[in-house]
Amino acid sequence: MKLNLMLLGAGLAAVGEAADKLKVMWLGDSITEITCWRPQVWTQLVAANLTGSIQMVGSMTDTPANCQKPAGFDSHHEGHSGYQAYDVAKQYIAGWVKNTKPDIVQFMLGTNDVNIGKRDQNAIVDAYTSILASLRAANPNVYVIIDKMIPTQWSDKTIEAVNTAIPGWAQQHSTTQSPITVADPSRAAGMTNDMLRSDKVHPNDKGDTFIAKAIGPTLVKVIQEKLKAVA
Ligand SMILES: *[C@@H]1O[C@H](CO)[C@@H](O)[C@H](O)[C@H]1NC(C)=O
Numbered sequence: 001m002k003l004n005l006m007l008l009g010a011g012l013a014a015v016g017e018a019a020d021k022l023k024v025m026w027l028g029d030s031i032t033e034i035t036c037w038r039p040q041v042w043t044q045l046v047a048a049n050l051t052g053s054i055q056m057v058g059s060m061t062d063t064p065a066n067c068q069k070p071a072g073f074d075s076h077h078e079g080h081s082g083y084q085a086y087d088v089a090k091q092y093i094a095g096w097v098k099n100t101k102p103d104i105v106q107f108m109l110g111t112n113d114v115n116i117g118k119r120d121q122n123a124i125v126d127a128y129t130s131i132l133a134s135l136r137a138a139n140p141n142v143y144v145i146i147d148k149m150i151p152t153q154w155s156d157k158t159i160e161a162v163n164t165a166i167p168g169w170a171q172q173h174s175t176t177q178s179p180i181t182v183a184d185p186s187r188a189a190g191m192t193n194d195m196l197r198s199d200k201v202h203p204n205d206k207g208d209t210f211i212a213k214a215i216g217p218t219l220v221k222v223i224q225e226k227l228k229a230v231a
Contacts, residue, residue, distance in 0.1 A: 021055040022226055023100060024219075025078050027088075027107035027131075031150060032079025033060065035203055036067035040212035041219060043070045048220045053227055057100040084117045085109035089130035097138035104226055105135055106183070106219055108147035111201065114158045121161040125169055136178055143226050144180045146170055147215050150207070151187035153200035163188065181222055185214035 026032055045051050051072060058078035063069065078096050080088075088109060097105075113119040113127070128146065135142045148163040163186045174180040185191055191214075193200075195207030203211055 022053060022103040022223060022230070023057045024054050024104045024223065025057050025097070025100065025102040025106070027058070027077075027093075027096075027105055028079040028109055028147075029083050029112050030079070030081035031108060031111060031202060032077060033062065033081050034064055034079075035211075036064060036205070036208040037203070037211040037215075038063060038075075038077060039067050039069045039073050040208060041216040042073045044212070044216040044220055045223070046070060046072070048224075050220065050223050050227075054104075054223060057102055059096060082112055082116070083109075084113040084119070085124055085127035085131065086113055086117060086119060089127040089134070093131050093134040094137070097135055101139045102135070102142060103139065103230075104143045104145070104219075104222055106145040106147065106215070106222075107131070108149060108185075110149050110162055111152070111159065114156055115152070115201065119158075121158055121165060124158070124162050125165055128169060129173065132173055132180075140177060141229075142178050143222050144178065145183050145215070145218055145222055146180060147183045148186040148189070150185050150191050150203060150211065151193075151196075153193045153196050155187065160187070179225075181218055183215035183218035185211045189214055 026038060045054070056074040056076040058076045060077050060079060061075045063075050110124045113124050132144060135144060146166055148166055149159045151159060167182055170180040170182050191207065191210055195203055195210050197204045
C-alpha cells in the first residue's frame, strides 16, 4: 500500500513537471528528419537558457549519427522522409498532435509535394491551412512557425511561388491567441546551391548551418513570447 502511494506520488510529480514545460514540435519531411540543423538549433536554445523550459515532442527520435549533438539534446521530432504536406494534412497530423498537443510547432513541408506529388502552389498552401486547423483543434493556443522551403538546385518555380505566398498566408491566418511567424531559410534569404548535397535537395553541412542560423533565432523568440504569455 505504501509502495503504491509512493508510485502514485512519483507519477504525479512527473506529470506536474511535464505540464510546466512548453511542448515544442519540429514537423517536416526528410529535411527535418535526416539532417543536422535540429541539434544546432538546440545549441541556440541552450545559449538562450530555454532548454529547461521546453520539451520537444513527436513520435520520431532518430537523428543522423554524424550530427554533433550537444549534451541534453532532445531528439523528439515529427520529421518523416518522403512525406508530402498534402498527406500530412489529410492523414497524419491530427493523430500526431492528438496526445502531444504541442504549444509551439515549427514546420517546413512541401518539397515532396513538388518533387514527388507534382502538386501546384494552391494545393500546398491549402495543405498548410488544413495542418493549421488540426494544430489548433489539438491546442487552440498553439504558436506556429512556418519555415519557407529551402531551394532545390534547379530552383523549382513552385517552391519559390509557395515561398512568396507564405507571408500573406501567415498574416491571413495569424491570431492573437494563435500567432503565426515566418522563418526564412529560402534561396531569397541566401541559401545557395553549394549548401545542398549531391542529390540537389537536402542540405549538406553548410546548408544545415545556414538553416539553423536562419530559423533558430525565430524559434528562440517565439518560445520567449509563449513563456511570457503563459506566465
Ligand atoms: C534559466 O532558466 C531557468 C528556468 O528554466 C531559470 O530558473 C534561471 O533563472 C535562468 N537563468 C538565467 C541566468 O536566466
